[in-house]
Amino acid sequence: MxxxxxxxxxxxxxxxxxxxxxxxxxxxxxxxxxxxxxxxxxxxxxxxxxxxxxxxxxxxxxxxxxxxxxxxxxxxxxxxxxxxxxxxxxxxxxxxxxxxxxxxxxxxxxxxxxxxxxxxxxxxxAAYGLPELYRDEIRGAQLVANPGCHVTATTLAILPVMGAEWVEHDRIVADTKSGASGAGRSAAVHTLMAEAGESVRTYAAAGHRHQPEIRQTLTAVAEREIGLTFVPHLVPMVRGIESTVYLPLAGEPDDLQQRYERYYAEEPFVDVMPPNSHPETRSVRGNNLCRMAVHRPLDGPMLVVSSVIDNLVKGAAGQAVQNMNLMLGCPETAGLDLVALSP
Ligand SMILES: NC(=O)c1ccc[n+]([C@@H]2O[C@H](COP(=O)([O-])OP(=O)(O)OC[C@H]3O[C@@H](n4cnc5c(N)ncnc54)[C@H](OP(=O)(O)O)[C@@H]3O)[C@@H](O)[C@H]2O)c1
Incomplete structure (x- = not known):
């Protein structure tokens, strides 16, 4: 052991x-x-x-x-x-x-x-601990930087189209919602039940630390500058992050559903849902999945991807265990083969 x-x-x-x-x-x-x-x-x-x-x-x-x-x-x-x-x-x-x-x-x-x-x-x-992108580097690394929680949900939602000539890379928008456990266990007024319950609020709209982290990865993959507006929200739940990503289209895309399904076909912890689905945070509560759905509203010039994770699992500890498994030569899914809690 x-x-x-x-x-x-x-x-x-x-x-x-x-x-x-x-x-x-x-x-x-x-x-x-x-x-x-x-x-x-x-x-x-x-x-x-x-x-x-x-x-x-x-x-x-x-x-x-x-x-x-x-x-x-x-x-x-x-x-x-x-x-x-x-x-x-x-x-x-x-x-x-x-x-x-x-x-x-x-x-x-x-x-x-x-x-x-x-x-x-x-x-x-340090290797950046997003296994879907840097699996081989993580295996050989002595030090791994585990990604941020909003970052994981958002980056995974965008990766399959980075570099495509029909995506406008300079006008990407990510609108995320997270639960109160994302702020940690220290006492803080804004996460008190009477403050955060039955209320939704935007925070760090002028700029959030996770923006440069998402940009760093996307820029490396797309091999061009990325323009990203990232706005998080605190919503009245304990666990979970939902990231809705808006990607303007500059031309006719290929089959988006097929593209996402193929990109993540071998990934044990990414689930691309069937067309017309809407992922819910509760469907990943307690497990290590990132579950997403791909939409092109009214066949118009916008790709919309909705992606959900449990901030404490795929957004933190679960992804860290996935990285640990790779570093120690254990099966990647060891300790993580969990069904989400429902309801
Ligand atoms: N919560 C999330 O959803 C989430 C998601 C992704 C990443 N993260 C990141 O993961 C880290 C931990 O987050 P968390 O939510 O678990 O935080 P947390 O609930 O506030 O816990 C922090 C822990 O660190 C210990 N600690 C604080 N200062 C320390 C020091 N100087 N030396 C040693 N230990 C110290 C605390 O215990 P003692 O004070 O008793 O030592 C406590 O156990 C943070 O950097 C956070 O940004 C969190």
Whole structure:
């Protein structure tokens, strides 16, 4: 069994990693850290894990992370860039669920994240953890930057048409909706039930950190500059992201349904629905799928793709486990063969 550590085990993505890894056939979680809950049993804080783990949270400095084969950082931005290099230098493999290693351009990174990067060399070496695009690179990587949640739903919705001469690459619009767990477990007024319940609101319309991340990937694939307007919304649900993407057409496209089905035919975690479908976030709650549907309203000059994920699974911990499977040579679907909760 490979040994796994989780830094930031009390957070929503940390505990989701534990849920997914509890019955993984090839790995064992041997350490979960928390500064605030060190010494407390994991299943005392999260009774959903009773009977599945005997672990006790440990201080990040006390946990023997160097003895792990792979360590997940499920921490806020700016932690892994300082803490991961010491582990990487000892040969431990690392997956960062935060944004520290996602953007290759360090000036762009500093502008959006408001700090100087602490380990620029590792940014250059990190593989971007979107398996549908970078599977081979991820297999050989020592460090993987797990993509953002809005980013995953949106990028997967757009990839199959990038580079097509009949798409206007400079006028793409992505309108996303996410649930409150996307903001993490720390207390914040805007995610209180009385603030977020029965209300929908736009946020970061003037510019969101996930925009440059989506652009970085799409620009590389399309081999041209991308113009992307990205506007997220907070909606009153706990889990889930829906991304509606609008792609203006500059000419007559080929069969869009067939194009999407072919592009993702071999992908275990992307489901292209039949024509005239409308994916729902609840159809992926708790599993690692990105489910999407392709439309061309009134046969007009716009391609519309609706894509849904569970932000904590394909948008974070599930995708991280998918990446871990590739890095450790396990079957890619190990621990992730789950049916969504319904209703
Ligand atoms: N939530 C999502 O849907 C989602 C999706 C994609 C990506 N992400 C990213 O994944 C990361 C984790 O998100 P989350 O939602 O799980 O956050 P969270 O619920 O706020 O949890 C953060 C965790 O990090 C620990 N932590 C905080 N500061 C730390 C430090 N200085 N050193 C070590 N541990 C520290 C916290 O525990 P202690 O304070 O007790 O140590 C806690 O366990 C974030 O970077 C987030 O942007 C989240």
């Amino acid at each position: 490979k040994k796994i550590g989780i830094v930031g085990g009390t957070g929503y993505t940390g505990v989701e990693l534990m849920r997914l890894l509890a019955h993984h056939p090839d790995v064992e979680v041997v350490a979960m850290t928390s500064r605030g809950e060190a010494g407390r049993r994991v299943d005392d804080l999260y009774p959903s894990l009773r009977g599945h783990t005997d672990l006790v949270f440990s201080e990040p400095g006390q946990a023997d992370l160097a003895a792990c084969d792979l360590v997940f950082f499920a921490t806020p931005n700016g932690i892994a860039m300082r803490e991961a290099p010491a582990l990487l230098e000892q040969g431990v493999r690392v997956i960062d669920l935060a944004a520290d290693f996602r953007l290759k351009d360090l000036d762009v990174w500093s502008r959006w994240y408001g700090m100087e990067h602490a380990s620029p060399d590792w940014v250059a070496q």
